[in-house]
Amino acid sequence: MKKITCILIVLLISHSLAIAEEFSFQGIILGKSIKEQYPNAKIIKKDNGSTAAIVEIPADKSIGFDKYIVATLDGEAHCIYGISTPKSVAEYTLPALTAKFGKPDAKTYPMQNIAGAQFDAYRYAWKLPGDIWIELDVSTKSIDKAQLMVTTKKYRRKKP
Numbered sequence: 001m002k003k004i005t006c007i008l009i010v011l012l013i014s015h016s017l018a019i020a021e022e023f024s025f026q027g028i029i030l031g032k033s034i035k036e037q038y039p040n041a042k043i044i045k046k047d048n049g050s051t052a053a054i055v056e057i058p059a060d061k062s063i064g065f066d067k068y069i070v071a072t073l074d075g076e077a078h079c080i081y082g083i084s085t086p087k088s089v090a091e092y093t094l095p096a097l098t099a100k101f102g103k104p105d106a107k108t109y110p111m112q113n114i115a116g117a118q119f120d121a122y123r124y125a126w127k128l129p130g131d132i133w134i135e136l137d138v139s140t141k142s143i144d145k146a147q148l149m150v151t152t153k154k155y156r157r158k159k160p
Contacts, residue, residue: 023132025080025150026057026068030132034070034077041070051075063096064088065148071155078155082148089138089146094124097134101126104136111139 023030027037034041034053041053053070064084071079084093098104104124111121121139128134131153138146 023128023130023152025134026063026065028055028068028070028077028080030077030080030150030152031154032077033075034072035075037077053077062092064092073154073158078152080148080150083145084148086138086146089136093136093146093148094138097124097126097136101128101134104134 028034029037034055035043038053038055041055043051043053045051051072053072055068055070057066057068065082065088067082069081070077071081104126107123107125108120109123110118112118119139121137124136124138126134133149133151133156135149135151136146137148
């Protein structure tokens with residue numbers, strides 16, 4: 001009986017790890033080759049030698065973002081980064097993420113613009129199985145952008 005229990009636990013853990021490795025956000029699978037997923041993605045090389053890809057999402061699948069920058073490690077997608085307007089975040093992104101992943105942890109933090117005006121910003125965070133993090137930062141006074149990051153443990157542990 002112990003042997004069967006051990007086998008079932010190993011299979012369950014293996015299955016959980018496989019699911020975590022197959023995490024997909026907006027059709028981008030983390031941990032998989034970006035060139036295999038999006039052969040036409042524009043690859044950009046950063047000054048530090050790392051690479052990223054610009055991936056366009058079909059408009060009907062958009063949750064407030066039409067393009068993402070996908071940071072790669074060894075050619076695999078490990079960070080999805082998007083910039084949007086706060087209006088798009090309020091109308092599309094936050095409700096869509098909350099519906100899919102549940103209520104986020106929300107924190108407020110102070111910000112200051114270059115003119116010295118101070119205001120609050122919000123960070124919404126979801127910690128998902130497989131050590132995947134989704135973070136959405138939105139300021140209350142900035143009208144230019146909000147940002148989204150979806151990251152793997154491997155990406156968060158990398159050394160700059």
